[in-house]
Each structure stands twice: as structure tokens, then as C-alpha cells.
Amino acid sequence: MDNFKDKVAERYKAIQNEICKALEKADGSGAFEEELWSREGGGGGCTRIMQNGEVIEKGGVNFSAVHGVLPESVKKAFGVDQAEFFATGVSIVIHPKNPMVPIIHMNIRYFELDDQTRWFGGGIDLTPHYVIEKQATYFHQQVKATCDLFHPNFYSKFKKQADDYFFIKHRDETRGVGGIFYDRLKPENTELSWDEILEFSVAVGKIFAPTYTELINLNKTKAFTEAQKAWQLQRRSRYVEFNLVYDSGTKFGLETNGRIESILMSLPPQANWVYNYEPLKDSEEYKTLQLLRKGIDWV
């Protein structure tokens, strides 16, 4: 068992390295700064942040492997009695400078209480400031191709779960064009072994670098106006709202006294709230809002 925990953590750490290398290459000038930290209750992590790159305004690629005693509130939320936990994962959020380049998020994680109570979770989703339908389709195709290697139902099931999860209820809009979201994956509900689920999770991690590099290259040299930059800052405020109001990873981090700066690295370098802003009908901004809906079949 401890062997398995170590194995997952090692594979995840390797994913972090691979992705950071690819992102530095895609950015061209920015470099990650690394911070190693330990958690008072047990374990620690390695947070890597790039700020003010050529393409990436602020991005974080966080690895952690923590353990300790679960707070009451989390026990209740998980419906478990066991107090000792182990959790390892890689978490990424990238906020690009150019509003034509989308925000992206990826997370893979493994959580364990004991032999009986353990699972994998994760997801990857895309948040374009301006939805370009062809690129949303490309993104979903990449994700589907990986899912299909492991289970014929994974993509359709996890795509729907992403629509439901990455949803800003109080705005009645999705965070972006979605992707996949899965949780509590284990042999009982996947027809896969623990090792195969680990391989799926690593494969989700491996979607990130080539797919986002492609999206960066397609958009990074596009010109943009001040009004388009203002729209980006406005869309980022919705990202903040989602992460602080709904995101369960953020909540878990705040409630387990995680390292605040690593948990909140997902927040954008700058976000604006303009009162009651409504884009003109048929503008690009308006069209984007129309596409922030659940249930769109991008593939």
C-alpha cells in the first residue's frame, strides 16, 4: 500500500517536471520559480510559479503529497469516519497575457484514507476569454482521444461532470468550454485495476503540455485592443468567483490549513469587476457568453 502511495506521488512529480519544461519552452522567455514547502500537519510540496513571462502572465504548477489528520468539516463532507489521510496531486492554472489565449486548468490527484477508502480524481478544462469554436473542438478531441484509450464511457461521462462542476451557479454560466472532471474513481466503478486508473490519471496529465502548447501557438501573436484586454480582466473575475465560491479543491485546501499561496496560485494576477456590464448584442463578447452553456457537444 505505502508502495502504491509512493508510486503515485513519483509519477505525479514527473508530470510536474515534464509540464514545466514544456511551458517554459512554449512561453519562450519566462521561467518557473520553485518553492519547496512542508505542511505543519505532515507532508509538503513543490510549488512552481511563472510570473510575467512572454505568453504567461501568471501560472502555477503545483505538486504536493500531504498527510495527517482530517478536520471534522472535511470528514463530514466526505461522509467518512477515518481521521488519517494521504493526498497527492498536481494542480495547474495558467493565466495568459493575451486575451486570445485561453486560461487552462488541470488537476490530477489521489486520495487515501485506508485500503477500503481511496480514490483518484481530476480533470482538465479550458476557459477561453473569447470562445473560438474550432479550438474548443480541438481541445475536446484531444481529451476524448485519451479517455477512449481507457474506457469507452469515460469521455461522455466525465465531460458531463465537467459541465456540472465548472459551473458558476449565481451567474448561470459555465466557467469556460469545459473538458472533463472525474472523482472517486476506483476499480469498483471503472472496471480498471488501481494501476490502470493510475495510468489513466497520468495520461490526463500528459494531455496538458502538447494541447496547451498548440493553443498558445495558435493565438499568442494575435493583436488585441484595450477593450479586449478589459474583457479578459472581467472574465478573470468570474474565474475568481468560481474558485473562491465553488471549487472544492480550494475549499479543501483552506479547511485543511494548506499552504495558502499554493492553493490560491489559481487566482489571476489582475481581475476587474465592472458593475452590471453587458456586452452589445452580436459582439464577440456576447457570442462567447452564449457558448458558456452546459451540454454543448464540442466533439
Added chain:
Amino acid sequence: MDNFKDKVAERYKAIQNEICKALEKADGSGAFEEELWSREGGGGGCTRIMQNGEVIEKGGVNFSAVHGVLPESVKKAFGVDQAEFFATGVSIVIHPKNPMVPIIHMNIRYFELDDQTRWFGGGIDLTPHYVIEKQATYFHQQVKATCDLFHPNFYSKFKKQADDYFFIKHRDETRGVGGIFYDRLKPENTELSWDEILEFSVAVGKIFAPTYTELINLNKTKAFTEAQKAWQLQRRSRYVEFNLVYDSGTKFGLETNGRIESILMSLPPQANWVYNYEPLKDSEEYKTLQLLRKGIDWV
């Protein structure tokens, strides 16, 4: 009873008018834009927003009087069974342009389920980007003077409650220099009649205009550097974190399908998240962080 609801709502509406007039005068050039809205479940409100004034970058003064059916989640949180509710209140948050002028928040509200289950709540608190001790003392003295007119224990009790309520747990810092916060005030726990509690609540509303006008006048012409502006944007991100993660008024609004733009008018026009920023020791920024602590006796 219905008479009392109407009376509270009328007095609160008058407070909104008075404060808006005073804020326009203190600003000098900005004007409030008004939006009347109705709530699908019952009732409505009047939201007034000033953007890009001379002093006020973004400020909202919101009045509402809503009623309807309480969602399950709120019933649970309040520990009540009754489904019909009435709520009226005035809510203010002002984000000034100049980092030397503090952010301020004020809220007075009345909530009623039935004759047995009703109460007043509210508070006023100050969030300077740079804490100036004399001004924090001035603010607390004004608040205390009003409290003392109604009950000898109100200030000390509600000041402590503000320290506990306006607290950003995950940052281990208070939102600002505090003020007062009170909830569930009724004759049983105040030795006051319903009418006297209403008068107290109106008096809290009346602290706002003269006190904030004084703080504006003391600070609005002070020069500031780019670095001080950057610090303000950074402090505003903490304000966002408090409001979206902890503020129960915001949560109540989001869960009862309140008017989103009125609820989130409290969010700043711009907020920045810089990774892991720590001010230099003994800088003004550092000194401010040292004063964001519970239990400081400002009076």
C-alpha cells in the same frame, strides 16, 4: 407587525438617500446611478452605484426589501423551520481611488420569519490599505459614541464580534481595523424594545456619512506612488477573498437567488494577486499587516 416591517423599510430607505447625497458631496464629481430591481421570489430593491468618481473608484449603496420562501440550506443554517421570510437592509461598500483613503463597509438589516423569530443585524467596519492609527481611533470613537447612547455594553461586545467576524482565517489576518458587528438583536438580549433596537440600527446607519466624509477629507489629496497603488490592489484581493469565502451576507444572497450584481457590488473595480508577496520589514506595508490583528483597543 406588517406595520413594523414597513416602518423599518421606510427608515432604511431614508438612510440610503441621506448617505448617497453625502457621498456625492464628499466625492465632488461622481454621481450615483440607480437601478430598481424586483426579485422573482418577492420584493425588490434599489441599487445605487458610483463608478469613476473623483474620490470613489467604485461604490455601492444598496437598499432592498425582499420576501419569499427560504431555501433549505438557509433554513438549516439559521436553525429554523419556518419557510416564509422578510428581509430589509442597507448595504454599502466603497472602494476609493487613492490608496490613502480607506475602504468602508456598512450594513443594517432586519430579518423576520414570524412574530417569534425576528431580529436586527448589522455593522460597520473600516479597511485602510495603510493603517493610520489616529484615524482608526477616530473611527472607533465615533462608533462607540453611538453605541453608548443605547447600551453601555454594545460597543465592547460588538467590537469583539467584528474582530471575530471580519477575519480572513486562511490569511490569519483581520480584514481591516474592525468596527462593530452585531446579529440577532431583539428585546430578549438587549433590554431594549423593538422600536429602540430599530433606532439603534438607524443610528448605526447615521454614523456612516459624517465619519467617512471626514476620513475622505483627511486623505483624498495625499500623493501616492505606483508601489502604493499596487499595494492597494493587492489589499483589495484580500477583500475579495473575505467576501467570497466568508461573508454570510454574500452567501445568503447567492443562495436565495438575490440580484447578483447588487450582491457583488462589494467587489472592487480591480484586484491583484501577486504570488507570495511579502513587504519589506518595517515598511509602511509591513506595519499595516502587523495591525491587522484581533483585540486591538483602538479607543
